[in-house]
Amino acid sequence: MKLASIYPFLNQDIDKIEKSLNETIQADHPVLREASTQLLRAGGKRIRPVFVLLSGKFGDYNLDRMTAVAVSLELIHMASLVHDDVIDEAELRRGQPTIKAKWDNKTAMYAGDYIFARAIECLSSLDNAHVHQILSKTIVELCLGEFEQFKDKFDWNQNVRTYLRRIKRKTALLIAASCQLGAVAGNVSVKHEKALYRYGYNVGMSYQIIDDVLDLTSTEEELGKPAGSDLLQGNITLPVLYAMEKDEKLKKHLETLFAIPEDVTKAQMDDVIQWIKETGAIQEALATSDRYLQKAFDNVAMLPQSKAKQAFERIAKYIGKRRS
Amino acid sequence: MQNNELTIKELKDSIQYQLKHPYVAKFIPEPVINEDKIVFLTSIVSGVDRLSEEQKRKYVIATMLVQIALDTHELVTVSSDGENEELRKSRQLTVLAGDYYSGLYYYLLSKIGDVSMIQTLATAIKDINEYKMKLYNDQLNIGQMVEYLRDIESLLIRRVAEFLGRTSILNTAADWLVATRLRSENVHFRKREVAPILDLIMKHPSYRMTGGQALSTIEKFVEKYMTLVEHSLSTWPSRFANVKDYLNQHLYHSIMMNHHAVEEG
Numbered sequence: 001m002k003l004a005s006i007y008p009f010l011n012q013d014i015d016k017i018e019k020s021l022n023e024t025i026q027a028d029h030p031v032l033r034e035a036s037t038q039l040l041r042a043g044g045k046r047i048r049p050v051f052v053l054l055s056g057k058f059g060d061y062n063l064d065r066m067t068a069v070a071v072s073l074e075l076i077h078m079a080s081l082v083h084d085d086v087i088d089e090a091e092l093r094r095g096q097p098t099i100k101a102k103w104d105n106k107t108a109m110y111a112g113d114y115i116f117a118r119a120i121e122c123l124s125s126l127d128n129a130h131v132h133q134i135l136s137k138t139i140v141e142l143c144l145g146e147f148e149q150f151k152d153k154f155d156w157n158q159n160v161r162t163y164l165r166r167i168k169r170k171t172a173l174l175i176a177a178s179c180q181l182g183a184v185a186g187n188v189s190v191k192h193e194k195a196l197y198r199y200g201y202n203v204g205m206s207y208q209i210i211d212d213v214l215d216l217t218s219t220e221e222e223l224g225k226p227a228g229s230d231l232l233q234g235n236i237t238l239p240v241l242y243a244m245e246k247d248e249k250l251k252k253h254l255e256t257l258f259a260i261p262e263d264v265t266k267a268q269m270d271d272v273i274q275w276i277k278e279t280g281a282i283q284e285a286l287a288t289s290d291r292y293l294q295k296a297f298d299n300v301a302m303l304p305q306s307k308a309k310q311a312f313e314r315i316a317k318y319i320g321k322r323r324s
Numbered sequence: 325m326q327n328n329e330l331t332i333k334e335l336k337d338s339i340q341y342q343l344k345h346p347y348v349a350k351f352i353p354e355p356v357i358n359e360d361k362i363v364f365l366t367s368i369v370s371g372v373d374r375l376s377e378e379q380k381r382k383y384v385i386a387t388m389l390v391q392i393a394l395d396t397h398e399l400v401t402v403s404s405d406g407e408n409e410e411l412r413k414s415r416q417l418t419v420l421a422g423d424y425y426s427g428l429y430y431y432l433l434s435k436i437g438d439v440s441m442i443q444t445l446a447t448a449i450k451d452i453n454e455y456k457m458k459l460y461n462d463q464l465n466i467g468q469m470v471e472y473l474r475d476i477e478s479l480l481i482r483r484v485a486e487f488l489g490r491t492s493i494l495n496t497a498a499d500w501l502v503a504t505r506l507r508s509e510n511v512h513f514r515k516r517e518v519a520p521i522l523d524l525i526m527k528h529p530s531y532r533m534t535g536g537q538a539l540s541t542i543e544k545f546v547e548k549y550m551t552l553v554e555h556s557l558s559t560w561p562s563r564f565a566n567v568k569d570y571l572n573q574h575l576y577h578s579i580m581m582n583h584h585a586v587e588e589g
Binding site for chain 2: 031106117118127133144150
């Protein structure tokens with residue numbers, strides 16, 4: 001099942017957002033224009049705009065207001081991806097060459113800053129200070145999450161709490177903010193706005209945990225990068241933390257093996273992944289993801305019956321079953 | 325001037341406090357805070373009666389945070405080839421730190437609910453990146469390069485001044501900022517540090533200048549803009565006495581420094 005088949009009633013509005021995204025980043029300079037639109041053309045799930053639109057459906061849904069919020073959030077996400085590719089020295093993103101690969105780091109920095117500025121400008125059309133307060137706080141938290149991810153790299157003594165705080169900042173808060181901002185732009189009641197925020201937060205946590213599991217359980221073909229890439233980059237994810245808790249020998253092995261990450265061979269990586277799987281840590285991580293998902297369902301249950309509510313439920317189910 | 329200096333010091337301290345992040349500080353140098361820009365911004369906001377003291381403070385700090393964010397991203401190297409682990413970490417954190425500082429400007433202004441100022445600075449960031457792209461990518465002659473640099477260096481201040489309707493000192497501020505920026509390029513080049521404008525000039529296919537030629541070309545532009553500043557300062561109205569004193573002091577210092585450089589060859 002494709003994600004988009006869950007919300008066909010949003011198709012026209014999503015098309016409008018897509019068009020608006022493209023118009024918003026038409027820079028004057030041809031290289032800046034091409035660089036900025038490069039990632040947009042590569043596609044993407046546009047999950048944040050979808051959450052904005054669905055949340056707005058619980059209030060006074062005005063497409064222009066929803067579009068401003070949705071475009072702004074997607075652009076913030078895009079700008080962070082453009083800069084992330086400079087950080088990670090990534091060559092490909094969504095199957096296309098990254099800006100830094102096609103041009104260089106400098107162009108990627110300018111394009112990311114340009115897209116960020118356009119996102120803020122776009123949201124400013126609403127003249128609503130509250131939406132800026134929500135988004136700006138989220139952006140600062142997102143950056144702090146990135147710092148934490150850096151700090152925690154190859155730290156084999158970090159705990160589950162550290163991991164959860166990191167993915168909260170890295171992923172869940174922007175999804176939660178998408179739901180909340182959609183609700184605020186649609187003048188949704190405070191009670192429902194809170195339920196939507198918590199739905200977004202819990203779905204975001206579940207989504208990231210599954211993403212981290214898939215990094216160990218999917219094939220290179222499915223992932224578009226080698227399995228275990230997170231570990232190779234020093235990102236110690238929930239299944240690895242659970243596996244180390246269960247098997248002290250594995251922890252010691254990882255510490256020794258990743259002393260020089262560049263020297264880890266594919267065969268060694270495959271062995272490590274197999275070892276992690278044998279501890280039962282994958283199932284445990286998925287169970288944690290399910291607990292977040294259950295909380296997301298509990299929050300959706302507080303919302304009035306509607307097509308949007310059904311879509312939120314089905315998206316949560318889709319995320320829970322995601323295997324690629 | 326004493327009071328103004330105190331204000332500038334206090335603003336600088338506040339900016340430094342905002343920028344502090346213990347983990348980032350371990351790996352990248354503390355950002356340079358351009359005091360001249362604080363002086364110009366302070367002078368612009370100080371005469372606006374409709375702004376509270378707190379708003380004025382926040383305007384200056386937020387604008388400086390944007391400036392520092394953009395300057396930080398300028399430090400990201402063109403390519404990551406041949407980096408060792410230390411340089412890689414520094415590049416990666418430089419990207420993140422710039423993003424963080426941008427987030428701080430946005431957070432600061434959103435807390436006081438100033439959507440118009442948020443928009444003003446966002447539009448300026450957008451335009452600065454258009455100019456930077458031209459400067460970096462297009463085949464410009466040296467005069468055009470310096471003009472774009474002048475725009476890049478002064479655009480944030482220009483937009484704040486236009487937003488507040490306080491534009492009288494803008495051209496002088498732009499002349500001063502481009503002159504000091506060019507002079508710092510020369511200093512960096514002499515110290516074998518990163519000097520992107522000199523690099524652009526030396527690599528330009530139409531010029532192919534040596535380091536010495538590029539330095540002397542830049543110095544001519546510095547003199548041109550410093551002369552413009554000197555002339556316009558004499559015509560400034562008295563309400564800008566503080567900033568005028570500040571610039572005169574620094575102008576004198578700058579001339580003396582130049583004399584020393586000439587004497588030492």
